[in-house]
Amino acid sequence: MYDVILFCLWSLSGVLSESVSVTEGDSVTLSVDLTEIKDRILWKFGAHDVVIAEMNAEHNNIRLYEDRPDGRFTNRLELNLHNGSLTIKNISTKHSGLYQVFNTSSGKQLNIFNITVYARLTVPVITRDSSSSSVSNCVSSSECVSVTEGDSVTLSVDLTEMKDGISWKFGAHDVVIAEMNAGHKNISLYEDRPDGRFRGRLKLDHTGSLTINNITLTHSGLYQVINTNTENQLNIFNITVYAHLSVPVISRVSSQCSSSSSSSCCCVLCSVMNVSHDVSVSWYKGKSLLSSISVSDLNISVSDLNIRLSLPLEVEYQDTNTYRCVVNNPITNHTQHLHITHVCQVCSGLNITQLCHKCSGFIVVMCCAVVGPVMIVAALLIFCRKHTHTQQQDPAGEDEITYAETTFCKRQTHQPRCAVEDDVVYSGVMRI
Structure with missing residues (x-):
């Protein structure tokens, strides 16, 4: 609103207004140079042109109307007799507005000031939020x-x-x-x-x-x-x-890493059990804070002491930086250092297919080395069992065997084995 009014005043009277910003409690001087003017001047305030100061340069006379319009200027105004500048001391937000200085003899407007008073900023205070406790x-x-x-x-x-x-x-x-x-x-x-x-x-x-x-x-x-x-x-x-603060536990997460190079990274999780109010878990890389989470972030009740607070971290297998997980409340803290070589195993970045391809040759060699001797031993056992079984079936032993003499005859290939008789008598066969 003031910007529009100032623009209209400047357009009509040809007087350019000056914007002044000041902090509450400070003093401000509206400077004008009226050394060449020997006429009377007036200082007016606000939209109703309330006269708050008057000077008669010819008679060296100054009048201050500090009770106008409502006493807000009491003991705050000071008018310079030599140049007509007006000073407002210990200014407050109620003194924001338009200030005009006039030549009372000619009625000419000499200057316009637009004062904006800002409240003094207080120093921010960090307090504990009791909503989670x-x-x-x-x-x-x-x-x-x-x-x-x-x-x-x-x-x-x-x-x-x-x-x-x-x-x-x-x-x-x-x-x-x-x-x-x-x-x-x-x-x-x-x-x-x-x-x-x-x-x-x-x-x-x-x-x-x-x-x-x-x-x-x-x-x-x-x-x-x-x-x-x-x-x-x-x-x-x-x-x-x-509650007593538990020592954090660092473990490897079996899920895939979120980064694009998941085959070369390891996902770990820092966890603490039985947390109470004002407990937080943080990951540090050296002295730099990487991430943090607290019970208040979860917006849950801490009446259940079985709550687990966890915070993940992704690291490279070849990373040589120092990582540590810190669990703390306002009166104590525990630190657990991450040993990448212990938590993240050498092959932990491989999936199942890669692991099979890399280990297939080794498996074949081990199978040949192990299965071969096993097969030989099994064959020997089978042979021994069969031999033992055969001996058990002949209890008489080798001493009771009777050997007969064998006569070898020359085979007649062109004569029949029996002579053919003309008369053959058949007898009846009785089945006993």
């Missing part, structure tokens, strides 16, 4: 405590100078879990509250410090210590308990 963020007045499951933690307070009674409260419902009366003589522990999770774990000493032994994930949350006489809150602790 059951633990609330630390409030500004609390002390944040991080601890690993199974450890002990002491919430230290020094109340030796105070003789009033105190109570320790846990969670959003302010459940009292420990009390110490005035004079710090009697201590009461309510370990069955709210659901028995503190049973056998609490200890309160005479300084007022509370110790939680063998802490678990269910003990994460807010802990407050209260003066029971005045009900004043003495301190707040926000405890975050993290």
Whole structure:
């Protein structure tokens, strides 16, 4: 809108406007050189031409109307008597708009300024996103405590100078879990509250410090210590308990690599089991981060401790770089180095067909070397078995064999074996 208005003003009056950008809280000077002008001048602001400053050069007189139009210029304006320049100090976004300077004697518009005031940018703050965690963020007045499951933690307070009674409260419902009366003589522990999770774990000493032994994930949350006489809150602790971090395991993936040179690459997977909130897995090449994944990226619940977090990586068989997988949470980390020669075997890049072609010659040689002797031994065994079987069929033995004398006769080839008789008598045959 201002650009259109400025263009119209410039076209009609012949005065070119100046655009001025400034940050909120700074000062800006709208410079004009009126040393040659001895007439009166006016400074006007906004679309309604509200007069905010006036100067009579002849009488060396300056007037500032800082309460116009609504007091936004109070204690902020300064007008130079010698050249007519207007300064706005500690400027705010309400001072954005058009500023015009006029010669009151001639009615001529001398200059136009279009000021845009920008709010001051704040420094970005990196905070932890609580959407993926059951633990609330630390409030500004609390002390944040991080601890690993199974450890002990002491919430230290020094109340030796105070003789009033105190109570320790846990969670959003302010459940009292420990009390110490005035004079710090009697201590009461309510370990069955709210659901028995503190049973056998609490200890309160005479300084007022509370110790939680063998802490678990269910003990994460807010802990407050209260003066029971005045009900004043003495301190707040926000405890975050993290599950034990498992050592990552690197294994080879049997699936094909995604790269075009799949025959020369090896696919590996870095995995960690039983992850909890704020756990991440990262691959590093030397000191450079290659890739990373965290539980929050998966958008899943961490109530199930059987969740496995895995991150793949492709490497070349001949790669000599150093690769490592790092698993970490906010309080601890574990590193596992990748040994390419161990995880990726020499032939792991070959498919089944290539493997058969490369190994076929070797298989034939091994078959000949192994099958030949086996065949010979088998033949000998068969022969021995047959010979043994033959001997078992003739129990009489060689001593009981009777040998007959053999007479060899000369074969008569042209005479019949029997003489042919004319009269042949046939007798009956009786079957017995």
